[in-house]
Amino acid sequence: MKAAVVIFPGSNCDHDVLHVLRNVLQVPTTPVWHRERLPSGIDLVVLPGGFSFGDYLRCGAIAHQSEVMADVKQHAERGGLVLGICNGFQILTESRLLPGALTRNVHRRFECRDVWLKREGESAFSRAVPEVLRVPIAHSDGRYQIDAEGLAKLQTEGRIAFRYCDPRGNVVTEANPNGAMVNIAGIYGGPRKNVLGMMPHPERLAESALGGEDGRSIFEAVLRAA
């Protein structure tokens, strides 16, 4: 198992992901600057959170045109694992590796707090993940939107990865932090659900010293899959 973390100008969760993969899970992990090629032999590519290119134009819009993304697309289309967290999720929708779009939170606030997620569709990312987990969010533009046809496709193909829920796992409106359609917090794409985009930050709650370990389960699931 080898991983790469792509760094864009303005990424700010890159080192958190590098730390979790390298030091918590002992996965050999290479940072890759956005103007570089993806090294060969990589199993998992992570697009980290942050404000790539200052969120200019639209969140993720400029990053999706960077040189490295051609390799990331090829990796994803071949069935390689790609995890986009927060801004990484926005980059994945901008690059059409995932359907839909992430728009401004309905209440216009930056939301920075722990939320509860219900695991939905099964994939390589979900095998070690508890049914209900606590993971932090930190975003202004996390309101997932998709047209009715696209939503139906996500639902029938089991491509909804996580939905915001209450601590008991009930998917209710009050648990939705941003107004996302049907409480969507993360979705799968790619030929075999090998691409996961999610607004919450699993890398921020991956060690007991930081107050919780639920986030680690997503990385552990990938370790088992590779």
Add this chain to the structure above:
Amino acid sequence: MKATVIVRLKREVLDPQGDAVRRALGTMGFTGVGGVRIGKIVEIELAAGDRAALQEKLAKMADELLANPVIEDYEIVLGS
């Protein structure tokens, strides 16, 4: 040659920013403001050329970067 690309959120996409401005206008005492939608204007300086070719080039720019067709529409205004 100057070209302008106007990018608007699609009508069915909620615009929280526009809504905040609409409320602020109300607070300021402006009456009769039914709705506010906020978009973007992108002004581009282009080397002069065949108008049809420029139009096509601008549409490609808009499709691939300036607008996100999932949530936005755009309009191209080619200057003289």
